[in-house]
Amino acid sequence: MTFYQKATALPSTSMNRVLIFVVLALISGIGLSFGIHSMLVGHDHTFGTTREVPWGILISPYVFFACLSTGLCIVSSLGQVFGISTFRPIVPRTVFLALITMATGLMCITLELENPWRVGFYALLSPHQFSNIWWKTTIYSLYLIFMVLNFMSLTLKMEKRAKVFAIIAFVAVTMGNLNMNSDMELLGARGFWSENYMPLYFLSLSTLTGCAAILLFSWIGKIFSGQIPETKDDTALKATGKLFIVLLLAILYFTGVKIMGGFFPQFSKNPEAMSLLVQGDFALNFWIGEVGLAVLFPLALIVVTKGENSNILALAGASCLIGVFVLFYDLVIVGQLIPHYSQYNVVDLPKYYSYSPSLHEIMITTGAIFFFLAAFILGEMLFKKIYDS
Template structure:
């Protein structure tokens, strides 16, 4: 019987797939590929769902882009320039950065109790970044032109240029780092160097993504160095939420199926404490941002008044952040698997709303359009834009399921010694 898990390289993958096809025939081979294995599994179910969802949404987006072009988006020169596609990209890019930050806890800062999630974090950071880049590429007018125009232009004044530079370096470092962990190299000097470089890189990358918005003085709802800090810290929060959700997802939302090291981490209050701290920081930052926004009479800040009247904003703050904050602080709830999962799902949802509300909300005050656009701009994403968002999520989740099936994402170094988990 042929089986594959943790192949040494891609050659081994293709060799295995070729042999499998010869052994079972093409039809059966395709069925196995669609099911992501011969036996049903949690990863296989997610893979199938995402394959269907991704193919449907991706084909729809491509058809619309080919037949109608970007006019199928509800963005406009007199309205919202950057819509939900950009906020989805930002959501994925920052989640990726956050996952790298969480991975840095054991890999850079020596908190070994977080080692069971390190490999999964790195893998997820890669695929969320790839999903984000894919959504961005479909939003851009000329994505392929960017590949030569950016390095030949060298516009070092542009935050977007540096965002591209740092996220590209980040992706390379992440893949390299994952390769080393795949080869079970956790502790070599190169592995440590890569871990540290990768951490520094995502700090710059997420900060520079914040600066894309924070550097534009004519958009006062975004302007200021606060935005970079806000992006870095909320990135860590969405990374923490993503790793909790996916760790449970890998074991069919059942903690008892987890391997011992991961189970020990899930049962200890360490991760909930980190999680609660990050939610608390995000809440304080949102409070101060809206406080100054609502207080200020500065031209262009009127959008804050509209945002607080939006039910989505309240869903984000109360349901998506305050409730999980309380759940993860409470000693009786913080280690319960159900509560951890609900908190993580709510926070992920809140972060998605947060990116949307930040990016679209920052543009709702019209930019010198007079009575042609005399009130705050209303924007609803088009079906194509929603499909692009769904495509991004299907891609991230599908690739995650694939990784879960092929790699041992809960792997820990053999010689690892775990501190006794703290009791709740």
Template sequence: MKINKWTILSAAFILFGLAGAANIFIHGEHAMGTTNKIPWGILIAGYEYFVGISTGLLLVAALGYVFHVKAIIPIGKSLLMFAIFSLISGFAILLVELGNPLNFIHYFLTPNFTSPIWWMAPLYGIYLMLLVTLTVFVVRENESLIRPLAIMTAISALVALICIGFLFGFIIARPYWNGPISPLYFILTSVFSGIAMASVIAYLHGRKKTRKNLETVKFLRTLSLSMMGVMVVIYIGKTFVGLYGQVPGKYESLLALLTGPLSFNYWVLEISLAIVIPFVLIVSAHKLSAIKLGLAGLLSLTGIFFMRFNMVIAGQITPLKVVKNPAEETVFNLFSVTWSEWALIMGGIGIMAMLYLQRELLERIIKHKPATELKRHGDVTL
């Protein structure tokens, strides 16, 4: 394994994440920014972010392995491997957020089949199992089994995303989350994050300007612009419906995003980074540019993280009330993020990066290459 600056940086991120996890395990909820009024914080958003990237990457890869889109095939293997790495990061963050891993024993012994939270574990477990199996078949080039397994994995990814959508959409007490559109929202935003990460991966592959790489960049450019258009429609629809309907709870949460305590996160860190700046970068390129596409993807990924964070916090920032007094001034619950929580998010990024840097070693292990053929592993120069 070659140790370079990126390996050292990834290891530093992981160590910082471990320090944050240790602080949370030692001090419990006091080390986190969650409160009784806002019980779900940035770690829930981080979990959604990483699993969203994973399922999004799988769905993008499915375009190649299910629908035979040739432009995806050159990076398909990397998309699948990164999907696994991202899912591992998401699971690691959720494990710390739960506080006591032993609670899983009670979870399995007393199942609640009517709860979307209960279904998330088996559904994502099935998805992970199928994803790993599909990746092994792709690495070993078992052509006859790739397409049917890719179909099953894509279906499992969609079902898992729908389950997360139900988890938020079923919560009647949180009007901002509640509604039938929530599953569709999670599917579309996950695809958006998958396209953004695929753009970064395409840049890493596209430094050698081969014909196949150029086709990949061109296809992802079109896909990115199309998905940005879809997201703009979603934003406009949610905003106008929320402002016009003025549904108690949902209206105040929307105000918190547009002009309230979340407005900077919303306009600068979410809208600008996820859509506006990447759109300008891609459109302004006079010719196909893997560098600009990769940078646009990286900016979108940053904005999508704050999209997840804003969604989680906005749903809880409005105080719970049985009946709202029209004459009462709108107030918002206070929220904060501690260093331990930021450390865990950075640790998740470090896990993804470290595993990706060692993907060549993992590929050789999957292929069962003898020790004499293992020359250099994880030789990635970024």
């Protein structure tokens, strides 16, 4: 509440909004300039990735924002596509959030590519119909276009047209999400994540992050516009909170499966990676990030407050988003750390490969996160009336 009181006590709200936006955009610009530098000089000189670990931290924000966008689209579809009236009030903000999160995700993957300028040509001129990456990128790009059209229709009060675009976007993003999982699963040659539960896990995680983001950013939006966060009357947020609890319990179950795989090899298709995650070098990430911040802490907060307090719901959402970001980092990196020839008694072969993100990678990731925050603030300034309507 102190932050809220301070924020609303500032003399000129509009000037402060612009100032906040400028600061966020500036930080984003600084971060992303590292990406441009990397593109010019080559990733070999600026990234921490290697021949053995070719995917670095930048894949994590891509997966995170793409899944977050999926979740936001699913929750917005509850109101817009499936006609559940309780969720309708949060549809415009959720659609906008889904739009900017996907844009952020695609920006991250663009900066992760060595030759992104070739994508435009060869994705069209030489598409590979069996490549999940091709399908995923194409579907996500189309999804982004349909979400833009959806949001434009909402702003123009063309509800029927908006619904059509929302249905197409919903189908597209669900397909994209399954492709994201297949993309990782295909890399089973390196002990990646090919567990049977993964498609459902990805979809549940996506919806969970979508709920978390709605709880957090709706709260920030209200703080930003000087409103008092309501604690009892906001039925849409309360309903999102309930969905959030159900999904937390689902993810708790999947986390339990991961723990089993980490301690008992017979329960996992990639026991070395699972062991590294649950009881190896990544155990801190797993227990604090994936178990504590992503699931247990938000669950405890909501249980204690019975899901009635929007401030606490927002805090739970923030905690969950941080935890899931750590989860996606682990998901991308850990599977790559198992050496290719580990079963061949190779002399001087490390037990695990190593990877640490470089300054450039961290700055690009930071830039992407601040890009999203700046876009969110811009949305709060430009579309407040649409959100409230």
